[in-house]
Amino acid sequence: MRKLTAAAAVSVSVFALLTGAASAEKLTIGLASEPTAMDPHFHNLGPNNAISYHLFDRLIAQDEKQRLSPGLAVSWQPIDELTWEFKLREGVKFHDGSDFNADDFICTMERAPDVPNSPSGFGTYLKGKSFKKIDDYTVHISTETPYPLMANDISTIPVISDSAGCGAATEDFNTGTAAIGTGPFKFGSYKPGESITMVRNDDYWGEAPIWSEVDFRPIKSGPSRVAALLAGDVDMIASVPTTDIGVLEGKDEIQLSQGVSNRVIYLHLDQFRENSPFVKGTDGSDIKNPLLDQRVRLAISKSINRNAIVDRVMEGVALPAGQLLPEGFFGVSENLQPIDYDPNGAKELLAEAGYPDGFQLTIHGPNDRYINDAKIAEAIGQMLTRVGIKTAVETMPRSVYFGRASRGGADGKPEFSFILVGWGAGSGEASSPLKSLIHTYDKDKGFGSSNRGRHSNAEIDAKIEEALRTVDDEKRQDLLAEATEMAINDVAIIPTHFQVNTWAAKKGLKYIPRTDEYTLAMGVVKE
Amino acid sequence: MSVFVIRRLMQALLVVFLMSVIVFFGVNIVGDPVYMLVSPDADQADIEAAIRRLGLDRPIWDQYLLFLKGAAQGNLGDSFIFGEPALKLILHHMPATLELAFSALMLAIVIGIPLGLFSGLYPDNPISKGIMAGSILGFSLPTFWVGLMLILLFAVELGWLPSTGRGDTATIFGIETSLATWDGLRHIFLPALNLALLKISLAIRLTRAGVREAMSQDYVKYARAKGISTRRIIFVHVMKNIMIPVVTVMGLEFGSLIGFSVVTETIFAWPGMGKLLIDAILQLDRPVVVAYLMIMVLFFVVINLVVDILYSILDPRVRLQDQGA
Numbered sequence: 001m002r003k004l005t006a007a008a009a010v011s012v013s014v015f016a017l018l019t020g021a022a023s024a025e026k027l028t029i030g031l032a033s034e035p036t037a038m039d040p041h042f043h044n045l046g047p048n049n050a051i052s053y054h055l056f057d058r059l060i061a062q063d064e065k066q067r068l069s070p071g072l073a074v075s076w077q078p079i080d081e082l083t084w085e086f087k088l089r090e091g092v093k094f095h096d097g098s099d100f101n102a103d104d105f106i107c108t109m110e111r112a113p114d115v116p117n118s119p120s121g122f123g124t125y126l127k128g129k130s131f132k133k134i135d136d137y138t139v140h141i142s143t144e145t146p147y148p149l150m151a152n153d154i155s156t157i158p159v160i161s162d163s164a165g166c167g168a169a170t171e172d173f174n175t176g177t178a179a180i181g182t183g184p185f186k187f188g189s190y191k192p193g194e195s196i197t198m199v200r201n202d203d204y205w206g207e208a209p210i211w212s213e214v215d216f217r218p219i220k221s222g223p224s225r226v227a228a229l230l231a232g233d234v235d236m237i238a239s240v241p242t243t244d245i246g247v248l249e250g251k252d253e254i255q256l257s258q259g260v261s262n263r264v265i266y267l268h269l270d271q272f273r274e275n276s277p278f279v280k281g282t283d284g285s286d287i288k289n290p291l292l293d294q295r296v297r298l299a300i301s302k303s304i305n306r307n308a309i310v311d312r313v314m315e316g317v318a319l320p321a322g323q324l325l326p327e328g329f330f331g332v333s334e335n336l337q338p339i340d341y342d343p344n345g346a347k348e349l350l351a352e353a354g355y356p357d358g359f360q361l362t363i364h365g366p367n368d369r370y371i372n373d374a375k376i377a378e379a380i381g382q383m384l385t386r387v388g389i390k391t392a393v394e395t396m397p398r399s400v401y402f403g404r405a406s407r408g409g410a411d412g413k414p415e416f417s418f419i420l421v422g423w424g425a426g427s428g429e430a431s432s433p434l435k436s437l438i439h440t441y442d443k444d445k446g447f448g449s450s451n452r453g454r455h456s457n458a459e460i461d462a463k464i465e466e467a468l469r470t471v472d473d474e475k476r477q478d479l480l481a482e483a484t485e486m487a488i489n490d491v492a493i494i495p496t497h498f499q500v501n502t503w504a505a506k507k508g509l510k511y512i513p514r515t516d517e518y519t520l521a522m523g524v525v526k527e
Numbered sequence: 528m529s530v531f532v533i534r535r536l537m538q539a540l541l542v543v544f545l546m547s548v549i550v551f552f553g554v555n556i557v558g559d560p561v562y563m564l565v566s567p568d569a570d571q572a573d574i575e576a577a578i579r580r581l582g583l584d585r586p587i588w589d590q591y592l593l594f595l596k597g598a599a600q601g602n603l604g605d606s607f608i609f610g611e612p613a614l615k616l617i618l619h620h621m622p623a624t625l626e627l628a629f630s631a632l633m634l635a636i637v638i639g640i641p642l643g644l645f646s647g648l649y650p651d652n653p654i655s656k657g658i659m660a661g662s663i664l665g666f667s668l669p670t671f672w673v674g675l676m677l678i679l680l681f682a683v684e685l686g687w688l689p690s691t692g693r694g695d696t697a698t699i700f701g702i703e704t705s706l707a708t709w710d711g712l713r714h715i716f717l718p719a720l721n722l723a724l725l726k727i728s729l730a731i732r733l734t735r736a737g738v739r740e741a742m743s744q745d746y747v748k749y750a751r752a753k754g755i756s757t758r759r760i761i762f763v764h765v766m767k768n769i770m771i772p773v774v775t776v777m778g779l780e781f782g783s784l785i786g787f788s789v790v791t792e793t794i795f796a797w798p799g800m801g802k803l804l805i806d807a808i809l810q811l812d813r814p815v816v817v818a819y820l821m822i823m824v825l826f827f828v829v830i831n832l833v834v835d836i837l838y839s840i841l842d843p844r845v846r847l848q849d850q851g852a
Contacts, residue, residue, distance in 0.1 A: 042610065043564075043608075119564040119577070224675070224690065224793075230683045231682035233691065397809070400557065403562055406559075426568050449570045
């Protein structure tokens with residue numbers, strides 16, 4: 001019997017070697033979330049953008065740390081206050097063999113903001129810009145006011161083909177006839193809910209990928225995804241559930257890749273109402289909103305034990321946060337550290353502010369949006385209760401939560417007093433959270449669109465707006481860092497931690513983690 | 528007769544209309560789909576544009592009238608998320624669910640009836656006791672747990688079957704199905720077994736109860752006295768009699784197999800209607816949820832209508848009673 005098992009083991013390993021060698025060029029990836037279309041302009045959403053990265057290039061690429069690098073453009077620079085000049089790459093061919101030139105770029109920019117039936121398009125990045133073809137490989141983009149984020153905005157737009165794609169409908173992309181890009185992979189097949197396949201583009205202008213064929217399988221359920229990897233049905237999976245990380249770490253045949261993301265988890269506090277609906281006195285009576293007092297906000301921040309959240313709730317898979325983006329990103333401050341856990345200091349501050357016995361508060365949060373979101377809200381509730389702020393916890397599905405948190409109250413204002421939210425900086429630099437979360441809510445200018453605590457400080461606003469006018473990178477970086485410091489000192493929001501994402505692959509493969517949380521076949525390397 | 532049919536038809540229409548009110552308003556007052564759709568980078572103007580485009584700025588009764596108008600023309604609205612007609616999406620995912628439900632039903636019959644027959648004939652045999660104990664597990668273990676255990680055992684530990692997904696499909700009689708390829712069969716086995724577990728237990732219990740009752744009936748005793756072989760008594764006379772309740776219940780359970788497939792489809796990443804529905808609920812894709820529920824309502828109403836009419840043809844008393852009422 002033992003002999004038989006040994007023989008079986010040998011034959012299995014030989015078989016594994018043979019199949020390993022034969023299928024090494026094919027890569028199968030289990031995705032946690034699926035794109036909603038193959039049309040790269042249909043839905044501006046993480047899973048869609050990640051898939052479109054394989055088929056379509058941008059003028060400017062974002063690398064794994066969201067730093068900008070040349071894509072279909074070889075250079076870009078402002079030629080005057082209001083105009084940027086982009087020089088396009090020559091000799092690039094689309095998958096159907098046609099040449100890439102300025103016409104493709106111009107028609108892409110016309111189509112991207114305006115796809116019929118699109119749930120949410122790319123108009124946000126193209127507003128107020130006009131495009132002009134100078135010659136086949138030069139284009140000018142002009143704005144009405146000086147605009148430093150031109151390169152970041154343009155880096156979000158996938159370029160499609162003038163002849164095959166610009167006049168096509170979303171359905172034509174889903175069937176593949178219009179899914180003609182210049183990217184490292186060509187469209188293979190698209191079966192919603194089942195699989196997306198691609199084949200290598202051997203004529204790729206850049207570094208050709210090592211995989212000749214890629215198969216993406218959406219497997220939404222976390223345990224099933226892990227099982228599919230263990231069973232060998234997929235070579236790599238995205239979004240490993242935190243509870244499974246420990247188990248997978250102990251397995252020799254599995255290799256984990258982890259990297260911090262651009263997503264900060266933070267707390268917004270009601271700073272616009274004298275009487276906040278979910279803040280009560282210790283006896284349950286209405287009181288003047290204590291969250292308007294900077295000392296109270298700081299006390300809340302000091303009473304949160306960030307290390308405990310990271311170690312216990314997140315099982316070590318997160319980083320304590322002291323500002324809006326982790327270090328290494330454009331515009332972060334070098335002077336800010338996560339605020340130390342200091343319950344006694346918090347109590348003193350509360351007493352100084354006139355709340356020696358604390359008050360009652362409710363924290364609201366989603367329970368299906370961020371990693372362990374409901375557990376984090378519960379932990380924070382307990383930490384605040386310990387310093388005297390009796391905190392109730394209420395979590396709900398994101399489909400209900402975000403509507404109420406954004407415009408569920410009277411006059412379409414935010415409903416809650418104290419909320420847990422997250423923000424991923426899509427542009428990969430600090431102006432994104434500053435503009436949307438910290439700047440005063442201003443509908444006309446489009447600032448503060450996600451400022452659900454309605455924090456408002458004219459000095460910080462001025463600093464942010466100055467940064468958004470400053471084209472000089474070094475100066476802008478300093479301005480953004482200063483604005484961040486001011487916001488943190490004013491406790492406009494309370495950052496708790498940065499999410500860390502985990503990918504798992506079979507032995508011999510490694511994923512280069514991306515801060516934008518995308519899962520790209522180009523980032524899967526052999527060891 | 529025609530009066531009867533017309534009256535039933537009117538009642539069915541009323542039910543469909545009332546259900547459309549309940550479903551539409553029930554789904555449309557929960558949550559806010561806008562924030563599930565727009566990119567976080569969108570500013571206030573973009574968000575307002577999205578609200579207008581989805582028609583969410585209109586009063587809800589206005590939205591309902593628009594829905595009714597579309598429904599009358601066979602259009603149940605466009606999916607918020609995919610931008611395609613909800614009806615088309617559901618029909619596209621329907622074959623996967625139907626083949627799964629059909630396979631599960633087959634498994635229930637092929638496994639459940641023989642086991643039930645055995646334990647009914649030999650109730651004191653230890654194997655029968657084992658079968659009955661097993662059927663209790665089949666009733667009581669939660670589907671999602673059993674599903675994961677099946678994957679762990681057959682896919683991860685033994686490596687015999689694939690863990691998730693649908694596998695290759697082929698077209699027979701114009702229907703794309705995974706029952707036509709070996710790879711497809713390998714993929715469908717685990718989810719079908721998982722879905723069938725409850726129904727297998729049901730078939731076992733129904734068959735066993737039927738057999739035990741039939742074996743003590745006079746016609747069996749008479750057949751025995753006449754010297755007919757046991758084999759012929761069981762497979763011809765007893766089986767014929769106990770099959771009626773089994774077939775009726777199994778037929779009715781087919782509907783619930785389609786409904787219960789939601790959990791199994793999620794665990795096994797099976798691209799069917801159930802998975803589409805659960806995704807639509809989580810992402811608040813209201814038109815898809817409403818369309819799915821309306822199709823189910825229509826499905827059941829039509830079945831009931833047909834049954835009612837058949838009854839009235841078969842049994843005049845039903846017709847007469849109805850006229851008297």
